[in-house]
Amino acid sequence: MSAVFSLTDWLLFALLAVPVLATLLPLVNRDHWIFRIFDFPRIQIAALSLLCVVLNVIWQRHDSWPFIALELVNLACFAYQLWEISAYTRLHKPEVLRYTGGDDGRTVSLLTSNVLTPNRRADLLLAAVAQRQPDVVLTLETDLWWETQLAPLEQEHGYVYTVKIPLDNLYGMHLYSRLPLRNAEVRHWVAEDIPSIAAELQLRSGEWIRIYCLHPMPPSPTEADTSTDRDAELLLVGREIAKNNHSVLVFGDLNDVAWSRTSRLFQQISGLLDPRKGRGLYSTFHAKYPLLRWPLDHIFHSSNFMMTDIQVLPGIGSDHFPVYGKFQFAPAAEAVQEKDAPDAEEVQEAKEKIAEAEPLKEVVREKYADKD
Template sequence: MLATILLGLFWGVVALVAAISVLPFSKIPHGAIRGMAFPREQLFVLTVALAAVALVFLEPDHRNPALAILAVIAAIHTGYILKFTPLWPRQSVDATEAQAADAENRVTILASNVKQSNRQYQRLIDLIRTEDPDIAAALEVDPDWVDALYDALKDQYPHWVKVPKDNSYGVVMMSKMEPSETQVRDLLVDDVPSIRTKVAMPSGRMWRLYIVHPEPPVPYHDTKGRDGEIALVGIEASKDDLPAIVTGDLNDVAWSTTTRRFQRLSGLLDPRVGRGFYNTFHAGIAVMRWPLDHLFHDAEFRLIRMSRLPNIGSDHFPILFSLALTGEAQSNSTPEQSDAEERAEVREMAAEEREKDREAIGTDWEK
């Protein structure tokens, strides 16, 4: 009797893992489906563990079909996550020593989702002072966060874009490099701002910076707001006459349908490819981490450094990127190209989302 129950439990877990593994293929824009794509690393490990159980405990009439099913599931997850390991060719090109040493055309960017209710301001302030990035972006900042950062860092950073909000979507940008033509925009959902600005290197060369923080996927709502905002930024970056960088908490993993579409639309490179996961969320739960905070860059940039930084009391780790602007496009590989049909689908989704009269997801989570 016990053996039958345990066998039923085993097959139930296998069926659940299989369902979670394949449902994201449906591309249904709903949080209950899209969120299943997040834990592919964890599902791969669980699949291997289930295969070990099958090998040790199951009789051949159950063992063989179980191993066959688990092999397919493992292959699915491997196909997604292998790209973000050193076993895969790197997408971004490493900077040469000369490019890395050229301070006139080098930029270091620190991005951090601070978690609005986190009040350990000094930990981020100390980290920014230690790393001394050229540009720092903080997300989920309310007025108290902005005041604390500005009071401590105003002498270090002469240029500020402040968008404090009490709804978990505030953003602040502090910069040593002079921004211009700065826009703060709610691209699709009211009170979900993003920043678009032109930035001048010390050499005078110009580039474009996008700082974004779309809505998270939740099991009770569709993801059209998040997906549409990410896609629209991708289309805009592809049409920009300046080399672009897009950074922030995208509330999406690097291997998802939405992020891969963003890369097709934008043509921007992901420095994680071939280098590592650099998981930034959840900072407090080691076994449940995935890459939610990103930077994508034009092929004119070369990667100098990429680092996940120490915990600042948030549920996200800050992340830092240092890049050299070369003026010559180069990559080890490029994203697939988007087509007219995909761009039309994005515009239709964005138009549908703009017509909705709703509050942004999670505006009361941090209160």
């Protein structure tokens, strides 16, 4: 075989193998980042598969079964990758109904933004908040410098209910709300230095809902070697939501794409809905590389909410775009939007993933006093 093939043939063969390998690795049920990292760029892998087929047609000068086989496999990879993300296109029926009525006091809007700690364009984030006027603002990767810069949210814009966790480890978190908060807690599900926030939020109608603000650590060669802790945090939250049957919003940088097995399992265990399904990808990362983007920042909600609006906002100097969402609390919608309960296999898989992470026994580290 090597005597027949030229160097160009070998290079083409290697190129054809790349998207095949990138498609196969996530199918392996392992948590190491080498396997999980390819959950993210499914659009890019699909495009590479199609490009490889075209290059094979252009460059291949003889009929050789290895090249023909790889060409066919690449076509299959292309179709598979598109299928995996198809729920986040207009080919899929929307999972969440759109609300077109007026504000009856049950509307809640929120803006979530991973600011990138070294970023110094706080003015752009403040401008986005001023323009959108969300009820709730969540910032991620915020340290003491960012806390100082965001003080106008409290002083000038009426975000008087706050939970502040300034950190220098890229996992700081600040929650600002115009709507009353109660029973606010700083949670550490699986790691001492990775916080999250859980609280109750009062709508203008007087009704209370529950919110979870999350930012788990991603699997990558520079952060966590495996996705174990990230997966466990998401599934622990999902299990708590299912157990308590709350009206709930979950939002933040989940460091996972919406179409991954873990995100799907989280939705199935929690019963939460994704307003992006049937509407678009809403990619938020990487803001500086248009050809390398996927959705890392999410808003999930229980089936008794309808969606009024969801948008990816212009950049603020971070590697993430902010996300804005507006939702209507509508208990009657639950009858037509409710998800099927997880099956026994999904429950067992979630249990095993949680146990593997060895979650912390003392989850709540701090409780915030309610403001009158």
